[in-house]
Amino acid sequence: MPWRDGAGAPWLHGKFKGCGYRMTMPRQIILDVLSGTADHLSAEDVYHKVHNAYPSIGLTTVYRTLELLVHIGLIYKFDFGDGRSRYELAEGSKSDRHHHHLVCTGCGRIIDYTDFIDEEIELLKKTEKGLSEKYNFKITNHLIQFYGLCDRCQNK
Amino acid sequence: MPWRDGAGAPWLHGKFKGCGYRMTMPRQIILDVLSGTADHLSAEDVYHKVHNAYPSIGLTTVYRTLELLVHIGLIYKFDFGDGRSRYELAEGSKSDRHHHHLVCTGCGRIIDYTDFIDEEIELLKKTEKGLSEKYNFKITNHLIQFYGLCDRCQNK
């Protein structure tokens, strides 16, 4: 699954070239890193992980690549309120189900949940449709997060 | 409603003192500014508006006061993805209904909507309950936002 041969997922080449971008080594490795974790990595997290396989990479390139991947739609960018953006693979790339986030305001822990997702999605669809019509807004995305304290943080 | 006499809303004094804080002039004026607008002001927006009534105020104090007000629960802090935090009065202070946000990724415009809110709230309650039990999470807050293009931005 992580395509360690250095070629990257073949179907991605097409996605990149189709958009006029080149599939380069840094881009492949950054995608590999994101594919190989279930965490919500920050740009610097990615930078450190990438560094192992490709020590010469610069933080700048990581930022640029992440921005590009968000633009192409291969990854999502999130803000969980700790001052740095977090990234995760968009579903479809991996066998990853659509989920939302539970954010602990105590320790910053993030829990992905898929419970109730179907109902949420259904309501979201309905809401999107209604809002699109009323406000003439072309909705492309949504964000749902719950904030609170995780079990550990509740006990001081 | 904006208590222009400089005393601030009387019931707020209690809220502040109850938490061990003092109700000062800068704090009153910052609250007045937030009460007097329907916009989603950034810290610097607040700073500029406050400056009229209280020219000696510093940006630092604005930041500190906003943080305090968030902590007390009088205002909410939002991130709409443009790199600066935005603040708005929590409902209850004003005759303000609970609402969610529609964010235009083209121009940054924010639309508050209350449509479908009742259904959303109902589902959120149910979801919160379920998630709280399953993950032993004490949920205090939620965030729902839709992203897309507003009517103006759709036409280039």
Next chain:
DNA sequence: TCTTTTTTGAAAATGATTTTCATTTTCATT
């Protein structure tokens, strides 16, 4: 291979937010 365009990395710049610290203000007590 040669040429053009894209991508890269290091260093510098940016910009929002936070910290530091000396001064001023508040408020419970004289």
Next chain:
DNA sequence: AATGAAAATGAAAATCATTTTCAAAAAAGA
């Protein structure tokens, strides 16, 4: 009203994530 301790303030400096600049390196096409 005066006093003194605790809290709040403001200016300047510090932080820190992210962006920009720019010259060199890598990729795609001829």
